[in-house]
Amino acid sequence: MQEPSHILTPDAFNRRTFLKKGSAAMAGGALLGSLAAERFAHAAGNDEIKIALVGCGGRGGGAADQALSTYQIGPVKLVAMADVHEDRLTGTLNNLKAKHADRIDVPKERQFLGFDAFEKAIEVADVVILATPPGFRPMQIEAAVKAGKNIFTEKPVATDAPGVRKVLAAAEEAKKKNLKIGVGLQRHHQAGYIETIKRLHDGAIGDIVALRAYWNGQTPWVKTRESLEKQYGRKLTEMEYQMRNWYYFTWIGGDHICEQHIHNLDVINWVKKGHPVKANGMGGVEVRKGPDYGEIFDHHAVEFTYEDGSKCFSQCRHIPGCWDSVSEAAVGTKGTCDVNSYTIRGAEQWRYKHEGDKDPYQQEHDDLFTAIRNNTPYSELEYGAHSSMTAILGRMATYGGKEVEWDKAIKSEINLFPDKLAWDAPMKVNPGPDGMYPHAIPGKTVVI
Numbered sequence: 001m002q003e004p005s006h007i008l009t010p011d012a013f014n015r016r017t018f019l020k021k022g023s024a025a026m027a028g029g030a031l032l033g034s035l036a037a038e039r040f041a042h043a044a045g046n047d048e049i050k051i052a053l054v055g056c057g058g059r060g061g062g063a064a065d066q067a068l069s070t071y072q073i074g075p076v077k078l079v080a081m082a083d084v085h086e087d088r089l090t091g092t093l094n095n096l097k098a099k100h101a102d103r104i105d106v107p108k109e110r111q112f113l114g115f116d117a118f119e120k121a122i123e124v125a126d127v128v129i130l131a132t133p134p135g136f137r138p139m140q141i142e143a144a145v146k147a148g149k150n151i152f153t154e155k156p157v158a159t160d161a162p163g164v165r166k167v168l169a170a171a172e173e174a175k176k177k178n179l180k181i182g183v184g185l186q187r188h189h190q191a192g193y194i195e196t197i198k199r200l201h202d203g204a205i206g207d208i209v210a211l212r213a214y215w216n217g218q219t220p221w222v223k224t225r226e227s228l229e230k231q232y233g234r235k236l237t238e239m240e241y242q243m244r245n246w247y248y249f250t251w252i253g254g255d256h257i258c259e260q261h262i263h264n265l266d267v268i269n270w271v272k273k274g275h276p277v278k279a280n281g282m283g284g285v286e287v288r289k290g291p292d293y294g295e296i297f298d299h300h301a302v303e304f305t306y307e308d309g310s311k312c313f314s315q316c317r318h319i320p321g322c323w324d325s326v327s328e329a330a331v332g333t334k335g336t337c338d339v340n341s342y343t344i345r346g347a348e349q350w351r352y353k354h355e356g357d358k359d360p361y362q363q364e365h366d367d368l369f370t371a372i373r374n375n376t377p378y379s380e381l382e383y384g385a386h387s388s389m390t391a392i393l394g395r396m397a398t399y400g401g402k403e404v405e406w407d408k409a410i411k412s413e414i415n416l417f418p419d420k421l422a423w424d425a426p427m428k429v430n431p432g433p434d435g436m437y438p439h440a441i442p443g444k445t446v447v448i
């Protein structure tokens with residue numbers, strides 16, 4: 001893809017050719033000699049890596065801060081930002097400038113707005129941070145891989161099965177292009193989790209026969225239609241409303257089983273070295289009712305079955321006044337493990353000692369940028385897609401009320417994404433005359 005000339009110095013061109021992973025060179029084999037020379041230059045850490053941020057909200061700002069904080073490994077610059085909402089882009093740009101003034105070069109012409117803004121930002125960067133709501137991720141990951149760019153993508157990476165398939169295809173393509181891809185499942189970069197799960201894999205509690213995963217907590221946020229209409233000074237189109245209050249719509253947020261509980265389900269997949277083969281569950285809306293809470297459930301309870309017959313019992317709940325727990329645990333033939341508190345009991349007794357552990361949000365960026373600079377293979381996309389699909393499988397089980405098999409679920413053609421992206425586009429989910437959105441009805445709702 002052609003790079004805009006205004007940021008391309010000859011040096012930058014050489015560097016960018018390399019950073020686009022020398023994909024053609026890798027495939028061609030004949031150019032490996034020259035690639036090795038460039039790789040050496042990279043290991044020296046002298047080259048500036050250009051970063052674009054797509055989705056400039058809370059997490060996007062955090063991820064950009066962490067990416068820019070890798071300057072201690074080598075020079076980095078934020079060169080482009082993309083969002084659909086100007087207020088979010090400007091606010092985050094100002095925050096980042098306050099901390100990283102000399103690592104930010106995002107003039108007006110590289111502040112891209114609109115549904116196609118991501119394409120323009122991807123073009124001018126070496127590394128793209130994808131931090132929009134997850135419904136957009138498959139198309140953005142696909143575009144970044146097509147353009148040969150390294151990626152840090154937030155989780156989940158999709159909200160439906162067609163999206164997961166698109167991401168898995170992009171993961172394959174990215175491997176061929178030698179692209180480096182990090183996924184915001186930061187427990188994989190958290191020293192205590194890494195050490196604990198290594199011990200489980202080494203047999204510390206024997207064969208693992210049962211697991212549990214919980215994200216029982218509180219409603220994270222809501223943007224009411226009333227507050228948004230005040231902000232806009234007019235009525236909103238349905239797309240405008242759902243984009244601002246995205247957490248409550250499945251096409252864009254996935255439901256909280258995907259949005260948050262994915263972290264715990266991902267840990268279980270990591271422990272089990274694979275994904276479940278089937279799931280059944282129950283869930284609904286007990287308390288969080290009302291027109292501003294969209295179509296998602298406020299609780300889900302799912303039993304996942306893994307290939308070896310072991311089970312994971314999962315709960316996620318957003319109901320105030322109830323017992324909270326964000327945790328994972330495993331039961332084995334020789335002991336038990338509280339995974340999130342890094343404790344093993346039974347034949348082997350062990351507890352992880354915290355010694356200068358680094359913030360996993362920073363560590364995941366350090367690891368990605370180190371891999372880029374050293375040109376070492378690095379992709380978290382496949383397991384990120386499988387963990388996203390695990391959460392989607394759980395949602396299919398609770399929405400449909402029936403047992404759902406992975407092999408069928410992942411082939412589902414139910415595409416939740418709107419047919420058209422525009423502020424006045426028709427939506428697939430709309431409120432009724434009372435302002436309430438329809439919820440899935442277990443036993444009746446078709447999920448595959």
Ligand SMILES: NC(=O)c1ccc[n+]([C@@H]2O[C@H](COP(=O)([O-])OP(=O)(O)OC[C@H]3O[C@@H](n4cnc5c(N)ncnc54)[C@H](O)[C@@H]3O)[C@@H](O)[C@H]2O)c1
Binds near residue numbers: 059133185259
């Ligand atoms: N790894 C973690 O622990 C962690 C923590 C928080 C959030 N996240 C993830 O980060 C993502 C974003 O969450 P957030 O809390 O920052 O939400 P947010 O609403 O604060 O930010 C999302 C931003 O994306 C923008 N946006 C929406 N659609 C867009 C599009 N099509 N193109 C460009 N920009 C678009 C919005 O205007 C907004 O600025 C979510 O997937 C969430 O799960 C991960």
